[in-house]
Amino acid sequence: MDYKKITASTNTETRNILELSKPTGNVYEMVVIIGKRANQIAAEMKRDLDSKLEEFASYTDNLEEVFENHEQIEISRFYEKLPKPTLIAIDEWEKGEIYWRNPAKEKELF
Numbered sequence: 001m002d003y004k005k006i007t008a009s010t011n012t013e014t015r016n017i018l019e020l021s022k023p024t025g026n027v028y029e030m031v032v033i034i035g036k037r038a039n040q041i042a043a044e045m046k047r048d049l050d051s052k053l054e055e056f057a058s059y060t061d062n063l064e065e066v067f068e069n070h071e072q073i074e075i076s077r078f079y080e081k082l083p084k085p086t087l088i089a090i091d092e093w094e095k096g097e098i099y100w101r102n103p104a105k106e107k108e109l110f
Helices: 027-056 070-081 085-095 103-109
Strands: none
Touching: 027 070, 027 085
């Protein structure tokens, strides 16, 4: 995921739930879909952050060696300023970028 291209707001906004749930027709189903996507985004962001911070990891247990790495601080600040995964998932939902399917409904059709 390219975090520099994220257009989601960093602030929470009041939204019309009935408008958001139109693609599914069910508010609960919409919340579950957005929640699962937010969990995927959060896991991906955590993996990316961990891989970038792994370069700075110190594997020694010496308490006297405490130093600040400015690159590490900048990486952490960048990730802190990003919108929360839930806000990114809601933005993707509004744009129609989330693909979902319900196997239970597909069984009813056949």
